[in-house]
Each structure stands twice: as structure tokens, then as C-alpha cells.
Amino acid sequence: MARATATPSPGILPPDEHADLEDFVGYNLKRAxxxxxxxxxxxxxxxxLAPRVFSALSLIVHTPGITQSDLARRLGIxxxxxVAIADELEAxxxxxxxxxxxxxRVQALMPSAAGKAAYLEALETVRAHEASLxxxxxxxxxxTLVALLKKIRRIGE
Amino acid sequence: MARATATPSPGILPPDEHADLEDFVGYNLKRAxxxxxxxxxxxxxxxxLAPRVFSALSLIVHTPGITQSDLARRLGIxxxxxVAIADELEAxxxxxxxxxxxxxRVQALMPSAAGKAAYLEALETVRAHEASLxxxxxxxxxxTLVALLKKIRRIGE
DNA sequence: TATTGTTATACTCTATAACTATA
DNA sequence: TATAGTTATAGAGTATAACAATA
Known part of the structure; x- marks a missing residue:
């Protein structure tokens, strides 16, 4: 189990370093x-809706009147x-x-009735996608997964 | 659990749909x-090394002689x-x-001594980064997190 | 001085399609 | 026909830097 020498033979990697990539959180996070x-x-x-547009619409529906700056902060961008996201939702x-x-200076982002309806429909689709996937x-x-991911998110605050 | 009305009042979202974004695996995955x-x-x-270059180097060091096509498959790209990744590693x-x-037709990707050394050094840096972060x-x-992420990865196979 | 929304610009990552040389 | 490596190209997504209007 433990290796006898501290220095690896040339061209040979010690056993502990054989599956490193697979053990990293970052790599698994990206692939998932x-x-x-x-x-x-x-x-x-x-x-x-692209994921980021869906996310923006969700926050606007839940927080009508949110400004673009606040929304950007909430989304971490x-x-x-x-601007392009707001443009698309407006278009x-x-x-x-x-x-x-x-x-x-500020412009409040207000969901339209159509926006709310489209959001609720997309929400059901997204729920179905996650449930099935x-x-x-x-x-x-x-x-558990969501709780652990949130724990990582809290690091970035 | 079940809502009394099938249609939400105009402008009002039912309670279950108030924090939806925060509960989605996809959203938390992205943010993390x-x-x-x-x-x-x-x-x-x-x-x-950028993450993807580090990953490629890792697989080349662990699988000397791997072809570009096989490596791409292993990395899911x-x-x-x-080509650009191999170009950078070669440069x-x-x-x-x-x-x-x-x-x-094929060209085997072989790590140089410098490549192996650079990999082992980067590996320690990456380990330190994850441990500290x-x-x-x-x-x-x-x-647990890695195990759950791997479970998601298995879906994509 | 600081902030909001905006534009211009560039960079990274990735995909698709087509090509060539092989098999 | 199919595969390996390659190139050209385009499209997301994001960031930085600057600007005008406003605070």
C-alpha cells in the first residue's frame, strides 16, 4: 500500500496519483x-429560454421591479x-x-402577464427535466447534493 | 401539498414557486x-495551465501514448x-x-520529462487549491459530493 | 465622486462542417 | 466507407474598459 521510496522511479507515477483527476471536485463539477x-x-x-435567461426571468418574476444592477449581483455576473439578457426578455x-x-438612472424590470405565464410554463418544463434526468x-x-453545492456557493460570498 | 386552485391569481405566485431557482440542481451546479x-x-x-489543459495533461501522463481522439472522448469534448490543447502542451x-x-493516421501523445514534472507540480497546486477553498x-x-457528481456523470454515458 | 445602464471589444470554450490522409 | 487529425468558422457566455446621464 505505502511505497518504499519517496522519489518516484522515472516515468512511473506513485499509486496515489493514478486517479487524481477523478477525485477532484472541480473536474466532477464541470463534467456534471x-x-x-x-x-x-x-x-x-x-x-x-437559455439557462441564464430563465434564471433572470425567475428573479424578475419573484422580485418585480428589481434593477439590472441588483439582478446582475444576484446572478453573480x-x-x-x-443588458443582452434584459434585451432578450424585452424582445x-x-x-x-x-x-x-x-x-x-435606474430602470425597474417588470414582468408582463405573458412573462409570468411563460415563466410558469418553463418552470414546469425545468422541473420535469431535472426529475427525469x-x-x-x-x-x-x-x-444532499444541493445542500453541499450551496455550501460551496457560500464560500464565494 | 396540493393547491386548492388550478389557476394562480393574477400576479401572485403560489408559495411553492417562490424559491424555485435555489432548489434546482442545475443552478446550484453552475454557481458552484x-x-x-x-x-x-x-x-x-x-x-x-487552464483547467482543461491540466485535465488533458493528467490523462496523457497517466495514459502515455493515448491518441487525440481517445483523449477527446475521455474528456467529453x-x-x-x-487540437488547440495538444498544441499548447506541445508548445x-x-x-x-x-x-x-x-x-x-494517429499520433500518440507522449509526456516529456518536463511535462511529467510540470504535471506533478500543478497537481500539488490544484490539491492545495481545493483543500483551501x-x-x-x-x-x-x-x-459525498464527489460521489453524487459521479452519479450524475454516469447518466451522460 | 459614485452609480446605472450601455456600448465596444476581446477572450475562452465549445460545436459543426469540411478537408486530407490514411485505413 | 469509416476514422484521425486538422482547419475554418461561428456561437455562447463572460469580462474589462470606457462613456453619458444622473445621484
Missing amino acids: YVIVDADFRRALGEDG ERSGL RGFVMRKPVPGDR LASLSSDEVE | YVIVDADFRRALGEDG ERSGL RGFVMRKPVPGDR LASLSSDEVE
Whole structure:
């Protein structure tokens, strides 16, 4: 089990370093993310909401009147990156930019009725996608996974 | 559990749908991935190996002579995407493309001595990065997390 | 001075399609 | 016909830096 020499023979890696990649959180995180992301996009369809647009719409529906800067902060992206997302939601008729009396710099993001309806429909699709994709995990396992991921998210705050 | 009405009141979302985003595996996966990925890059430095290059080097060191096509499959990316990675590793002097007698289409990827050394050094840096970043998780939690992520990875096979 | 929304710009990662040389 | 490596190209997603309007 333990190796006799401290220095590896040339060209030979010690046993502990044989499956390193597979043990890293980062590598597994990335590989798992790619699978879930691809299935999300497939579920929402060619012309459906991209994950980040769905996330933005979710926060706007749950927090009507949120500003772009606040939304960007909540999503963990830059202000500038949010412009295209807001543009798309506005072009789809799901969200309106509304001037805020008292501060003429900001524009409140307001969900339209169509936006709320589209969100609830997408929400069901996303739920179905996760339920079906993750069917091999018990609900306890999913709960544990989400809790551990949140723990990592808290590190970044 | 069940809601009394099938149609939500206009503008009002039912209680179950208030924190939906936070409960999705996909959303938490993405947010956690962004944090770990950023810390990896910071740890390896400006001119250090990017995550995907580190992963490729790891597999080449552990599987000397692997072909580009096989490596791409192992990493879950396209053949074409691997060219730039192999180019970079070759430019750094870490890997050599070696013709294979018997099949002149393929080129085996062979780690150089410098490549092996650079890998072992990067490996320690990556281990330190994960240990320090994930210090708020117990080793049991990390183990559980990796096991659950692998379970998701198995879905994509 | 600081903040909001915006534009311009560039970079990373990835995919698709087509090519060539082999098999 | 099929596969390996390659190139060209395009599309997400993101970041940085700057700007005008406003606070």
C-alpha cells in the first residue's frame, strides 16, 4: 500500500496519483454541469429560454421591479452582461424596463402577464427535466447534493 | 401539498414557486462551478495551465501514448477542440506527438520529462487549491459530493 | 465622486462542417 | 466507407474598459 521510496522511479507515477483527476471536485463539477446544462437546453428547446435567461426571468418574476444592477449581483455576473439578457426578455415581451420616479438612472424590470405565464410554463418544463434526468438519484441524494453545492456557493460570498 | 386552485391569481405566485431557482440542481451546479473554476485559475496563475489543459495533461501522463481522439472522448469534448490543447502542451514542451507504426493516421501523445514534472507540480497546486477553498466542508462531505457528481456523470454515458 | 445602464471589444470554450490522409 | 487529425468558422457566455446621464 505505502511505497518504499519517496522519489518516484522515472516515468512511473506513485499509486496515489493514478486517479487524481477523478477525485477532484472541480473536474466532477464541470463534467456534471455539462450534462445537466445540455439536458436543460434540450428540454427548453431550440427557441426556448437559455439557462441564464430563465434564471433572470425567475428573479424578475419573484422580485418585480428589481434593477439590472441588483439582478446582475444576484446572478453573480457583470452589469454589462445583463443588458443582452434584459434585451432578450424585452424582445420576447416577457419583461418591461420601467423608469423609477426618484432615481432617473435606474430602470425597474417588470414582468408582463405573458412573462409570468411563460415563466410558469418553463418552470414546469425545468422541473420535469431535472426529475427525469436525475431519476437515478433519490430525493435524499438530490437534497444532499444541493445542500453541499450551496455550501460551496457560500464560500464565494 | 396540493393547491386548492388550478389557476394562480393574477400576479401572485403560489408559495411553492417562490424559491424555485435555489432548489434546482442545475443552478446550484453552475454557481458552484463558477467559484471552483475561478479559484483554480487563480491558483494556477496567469500563465498557468487552464483547467482543461491540466485535465488533458493528467490523462496523457497517466495514459502515455493515448491518441487525440481517445483523449477527446475521455474528456467529453470534440476531436477538433483537442487540437488547440495538444498544441499548447506541445508548445510548452510538455507533450510530444509521436507517429504510431501500424497506423499512420494517429499520433500518440507522449509526456516529456518536463511535462511529467510540470504535471506533478500543478497537481500539488490544484490539491492545495481545493483543500483551501473547500476547507469549510468536511472530508466526508467532499467525498459525498464527489460521489453524487459521479452519479450524475454516469447518466451522460 | 459614485452609480446605472450601455456600448465596444476581446477572450475562452465549445460545436459543426469540411478537408486530407490514411485505413 | 469509416476514422484521425486538422482547419475554418461561428456561437455562447463572460469580462474589462470606457462613456453619458444622473445621484
